[in-house]
Amino acid sequence: MTRIGVITFPGSLDDRDAQRAIQIAGAEPVALWHGSHDLEGVDALVLPGGFSYGDYLRAGAIAALAPIMSEVKDAAAKGMPILGICNGFQMLVEAHLLPGGLIRNAHQQFIRRDQRLRVENADTAWTSDLSVGQEIVIPLKNADGGYIASESELDRLEGEGLVAFRYVGVNPNGSLRDIAGIANERGNVVGLMPHPEHAVEPGFGPDTSAAMRSGVDGLSFFSSAIAAVVAQAA
Numbered sequence: 001m002t003r004i005g006v007i008t009f010p011g012s013l014d015d016r017d018a019q020r021a022i023q024i025a026g027a028e029p030v031a032l033w034h035g036s037h038d039l040e041g042v043d044a045l046v047l048p049g050g051f052s053y054g055d056y057l058r059a060g061a062i063a064a065l066a067p068i069m070s071e072v073k074d075a076a077a078k079g080m081p082i083l084g085i086c087n088g089f090q091m092l093v094e095a096h097l098l099p100g101g102l103i104r105n106a107h108q109q110f111i112r113r114d115q116r117l118r119v120e121n122a123d124t125a126w127t128s129d130l131s132v133g134q135e136i137v138i139p140l141k142n143a144d145g146g147y148i149a150s151e152s153e154l155d156r157l158e159g160e161g162l163v164a165f166r167y168v169g170v171n172p173n174g175s176l177r178d179i180a181g182i183a184n185e186r187g188n189v190v191g192l193m194p195h196p197e198h199a200v201e202p203g204f205g206p207d208t209s210a211a212m213r214s215g216v217d218g219l220s221f222f223s224s225a226i227a228a229v230v231a232q233a234a
Contacts, residue, residue, distance in 0.1 A: 047088025060090025106174025
């Protein structure tokens with residue numbers, strides 16, 4: 001069975017939710033600790049949402065220097081699927097595993113909403129079960145979710161197809177070019193601000209036209225990772 005690690009940092013809030021999402025998708029969740037140097041032989045990694053180290057200095061900046069991040073960087077270089085969700089996305093950019101940065105929302109307010117996204121890249125380890133142009137609804141909750149990068153970097157991301165998700169309908173935090181998530185060149189590392197782990201189980205996800213709280217669009221992230229691991233092992 002595919003084993004996907006979820007790293008808990010001081011201030012992580014959504015680590016248990018990510019573990020449950022992994023289990024529902026059909027993989028084995030493995031709890032990992034920020035102070036460890038042992039990835040325990042996992043096949044993929046999730047850096048979860050929350051407020052690691054109280055968001056002191058900058059959101060994700062201290063977590064990017066945690067002991068386990070040395071192993072995360074090595075795993076990323078070897079092609080392991082790694083997903084950063086919200087605070088985890090902030091960690092990935094602070095650790096320079098993904099380009100750009102994330103700053104305070106343009107309206108200076110914490111936001112919580114079910115957010116529509118458009119899939120821009122379906123060739124990553126975390127998006128292969130989605131389709132380019134597909135619109136999905138994923139819960140969003142952040143205060144420092146504004147994605148920024150230089151114009152030249154933004155042009156590169158666009159030109160190389162590294163924008164993974166884009167906000168649709170409303171840009172909730174002022175992210176440049178409506179960017180909600182990006183991938184690295186290899187496609188194994190993905191970061192996004194919305195929370196797919198909160199849209200994996202009927203009765204607990206976003207509302208849909210079929211029924212209240214029935215949205216499970218987030219499940220495809222985890223099933224994609226499982227497929228990527230299986231393909232690597234074949």
